[in-house]
Amino acid sequence: MDASGTPSGWPLDDRGPAYGDGLFETVLLRDGEPRLWAEHLARLARGCRVLGIPLPARGELERPLADAGQGLAVLKLILTRGSGGRGYLPPAEPEPRLRWQVLPFAPAAGRWEKGVRVRHCRLRLGIQPALAGLKHLNRLENVLARAEWSDADTAEGLLCDSEGQLVEATCMNLFWQREGRLETPRLDRCGVAGTLREALLARLPVQEVGMGPEVLDDVEALWLGNSVQGLWPVTRLDDARGRALRHWAITPDHRALQAEAHALLGYSLPA
Amino acid sequence: MDASGTPSGWPLDDRGPAYGDGLFETVLLRDGEPRLWAEHLARLARGCRVLGIPLPARGELERPLADAGQGLAVLKLILTRGSGGRGYLPPAEPEPRLRWQVLPFAPAAGRWEKGVRVRHCRLRLGIQPALAGLKHLNRLENVLARAEWSDADTAEGLLCDSEGQLVEATCMNLFWQREGRLETPRLDRCGVAGTLREALLARLPVQEVGMGPEVLDDVEALWLGNSVQGLWPVTRLDDARGRALRHWAITPDHRALQAEAHALLGYSLPA
Numbered sequence: 342m343d344a345s346g347t348p349s350g351w352p353l354d355d356r357g358p359a360y361g362d363g364l365f366e367t368v369l370l371r372d373g374e375p376r377l378w379a380e381h382l383a384r385l386a387r388g389c390r391v392l393g394i395p396l397p398a399r400g401e402l403e404r405p406l407a408d409a410g411q412g413l414a415v416l417k418l419i420l421t422r423g424s425g426g427r428g429y430l431p432p433a434e435p436e437p438r439l440r441w442q443v444l445p446f447a448p449a450a451g452r453w454e455k456g457v458r459v460r461h462c463r464l465r466l467g468i469q470p471a472l473a474g475l476k477h478l479n480r481l482e483n484v485l486a487r488a489e490w491s492d493a494d495t496a497e498g499l500l501c502d503s504e505g506q507l508v509e510a511t512c513m514n515l516f517w518q519r520e521g522r523l524e525t526p527r528l529d530r531c532g533v534a535g536t537l538r539e540a541l542l543a544r545l546p547v548q549e550v551g552m553g554p555e556v557l558d559d560v561e562a563l564w565l566g567n568s569v570q571g572l573w574p575v576t577r578l579d580d581a582r583g584r585a586l587r588h589w590a591i592t593p594d595h596r597a598l599q600a601e602a603h604a605l606l607g608y609s610l611p612a
Numbered sequence: 613m614d615a616s617g618t619p620s621g622w623p624l625d626d627r628g629p630a631y632g633d634g635l636f637e638t639v640l641l642r643d644g645e646p647r648l649w650a651e652h653l654a655r656l657a658r659g660c661r662v663l664g665i666p667l668p669a670r671g672e673l674e675r676p677l678a679d680a681g682q683g684l685a686v687l688k689l690i691l692t693r694g695s696g697g698r699g700y701l702p703p704a705e706p707e708p709r710l711r712w713q714v715l716p717f718a719p720a721a722g723r724w725e726k727g728v729r730v731r732h733c734r735l736r737l738g739i740q741p742a743l744a745g746l747k748h749l750n751r752l753e754n755v756l757a758r759a760e761w762s763d764a765d766t767a768e769g770l771l772c773d774s775e776g777q778l779v780e781a782t783c784m785n786l787f788w789q790r791e792g793r794l795e796t797p798r799l800d801r802c803g804v805a806g807t808l809r810e811a812l813l814a815r816l817p818v819q820e821v822g823m824g825p826e827v828l829d830d831v832e833a834l835w836l837g838n839s840v841q842g843l844w845p846v847t848r849l850d851d852a853r854g855r856a857l858r859h860w861a862i863t864p865d866h867r868a869l870q871a872e873a874h875a876l877l878g879y880s881l882p883a
Contacts, residue, residue: 350623353713358622358690360751361632392752393759419629429751429758429782442624467738467802468774471756479750480631480700481663485742487700488664503739503774511700531738 355438357421360429361478363437364388368416369569369606370443373409375416376606377568380536385420388475394422394437405441415446415569419478448570449496453599454611456576456591457496459510459565461554462486463581465503466531474534487511489581496573497565502531505553513567514538516547517560518594523547537568540605541598557587562594572602626709628692631700632749634708635659639687640840640877641714644680646687647877648839651807656691659746665693665708676712686717686840690749719841720767724870725882727847727862728767730781730836732825733757734852736774737802745805758782760852767844768836773802776824784838785809787818788831789865794818808839811876812869828858833865843873 356362366385369376382402389396397420405416418441425432464486472479486498497510507526509515514535516525525542527549528534541547550556557563557578566572574595578587600610627633637656640647653673660667668691676687690711696703735757743750757769768781778797780786785806787796796813798820799805812818821827828834828849837843845866849858871881 350621350626351629352621353711355621355629356755358626358629358634358692358711358749359636360755361749362752362755363629365630392756421629429754430762431755431759433762440624440629464742465740467740469736469738469753471735472752477752478629478632479752481633481743481748481750482740483700484627484631484633484702485663488702491701491704 349440351421351438351440352424354424355421356423356426356431357419357438357478361480362392362431363394363419363421363478364392365417365419365476365478367569368418369446370406370409370414370416371607372411373406375406377536377540380539380568384476384534384536384539388477389420391471391475392422392477393431394420394435397437397439401439405443408443413446413448415444417442417444421478446569448608452496452573453571453603453608456574456595457565458494458577458579459497459499459575460490460495460579460583461581462489462498462500462511464489464500466500466508468502468504468530470530473531474528476533483511490583492583495579495583499554501554506551507554507556508532510565513565513570516541516564516566516572516598517557518562519556519560521561523598524550527551535567537566537572537602537605541602545601562592562598563589564595564598566602568606571606571608572599574599620711622692622709622711623695625695626692627694627697627702628690628709628749632751633663633702634665634690634692634749635663636688636690636747636749638840639689640717641677641680641685641687642878643682644677646677648807648811651810651839655747655805655807655810659748660691662742662746663693663748664702665691665706668708668710672710676714679714684717684719686715688713688715692749717840719879723767723844724842724874724879727845727860727866728836729765729848729850730768730770730846731761731766731850731854732852733760733769733771733782735760735771737771737779739773739775739801741801744802745799747804754782761854763854766850766854770825772825777822778825778827779803781836784836784841787812787835787837787843787869788828789833790827790831792832794869795821798822806838808837808843808873808876812873816872833860833863835866835869837873839877842877842879843870845870
């Protein structure tokens with residue numbers, strides 16, 4: 342196990358930069374305490390099982406917490422399979438490499454209150470059940486999708502898979518309320534299973550569903566969320582060219598799910 | 613442009629290790645001269661266009677050639693988008709980072725002569741036309757597929773996409789002869805467009821086809837090839853559990869395509 346934080350980077354023969362052969366976690370820290378830490382550790386452990394990378398001891402994963410000061414910060418942990426192997430063939434006994442950064446952070450609290458404008462992305466996610474749900478280092482689809490717009494007024498882009506099912510946003514999960522029921526897209530074929538989503542699924546009656554984007558015509562409320570930014574109500578949905586498809590007013594329903602999510606993250610609620 | 617060879621690696625904030633946000637090329641060098649260099653440069657340029665990464669000047673890309681000595685070697689070039697951006701959003705003006713290794717190399721010449729045993733992989737490639745053909749750094753599918761077997765007798769694994777069409781092997785392209793005609797899988801939905809494949813398509817009447825693996829029941833000859841190893845005749849095809857599905861004897865047809873490929877790489881032919 343080779344573990345270090347700033348300023349060490351990756352050696353030339355590491356399989357992370359070579360193949361994206363690894364995993365990452367982006368963790369909200371408050372006064373040095375990680376939020377949803379159990380969920381982050383569980384996702385990392387699942388990723389290690391799937392990829393065949395030895396999971397570092399918990400003490401190793403918690404070493405970066407000593408670098409955090411008071412207030413809010415984000416810990417970015419990257420775990421690669423390390424060096425070695427012959428081409429794509431992984432080494433029989435990988436020695437994983439752990440790197441981290443602790444960065445100052447302030448959430449976009451204005452979006453909690455006023456909600457956000459989002460758009461559909463043109464890019465379709467490839468279907469790959471073997472990697473679905475993992476926060477692995479193969480993120481070119483997210484990069485290409487995020488590059489589809491540059492106006493600061495558009496907060497996120499929604500992604501469908503190659504068969505047309507709604508999956509996620511570029512760095513957030515989706516939640517909606519339809520006929521009074523909470524739903525979120527299934528993530529068994531692609532997408533990242535966010536830790537905030539995991540925590541909400543464990544605490545609330547949220548159904549995982551497989552639906553095309555037309556479902557959004559019928560939802561009373563739509564949210565985007567992740568474990569760092571919290572939950573954003575969506576007030577406007579655009580097509581991939583930025584033309585409005587739908588508007589939503591923010592309702593007490595929006596605030597109810599935000600209250601659940603923000604309690605998990607230690608965030609306040611809009612007044 | 614930040615360019616260097618061994619021993620520099622990647623800094624912690626580079627987008628290559630973070631997201632696989634980059635491209636690579638693996639180039640055969642003979643006495644310091646790159647083979648199929650025009651094809652490698654063309655693929656890298658196409659990848660840069662698709663990903664929006666500035667293409668380094670040719671002089672930068674050729675600096676590593678000075679590190680090569682006499683005889684055979686392999687140059688591995690990795691080009692990332694560099695540091696910066698906010699999350700997945702690429703920086704408006706990326707400063708790409710180029711790293712390389714020059715490694716001693718000897719091709720598996722016994723496989724040229726005696727042919728190889730290959731197997732079908734269980735993993736299916738996700739369909740992603742936006743990235744198809746590129747040699748980008750998101751290679752977890754190849755890593756997982758290559759991890760499906762460990763016996764040294766099996767040289768490669770064949771991959772189908774999620775809709776069941778045959779695409780490639782884990783690090784090689786496929787070619788076959790059917791009713792006297794040369795064919796290779798289309799790569800417009802996934803897979804890596806190898807430079808040896810490009811060069812053969814430009815010189816010979818090879819048809820690009822979309823077929824399931826059942827086509828292999830009907831082929832007179834099957835080859836695997838890339839720009840480093842040359843062309844291997846396939847003499848045995850196994851299912852994903854290692855049980856033989858088909859055998860082929862090596863024929864003059866096998867040697868004919870090998871002669872074309874090996875002329876491009878400067879390799880000899882089996883006696």
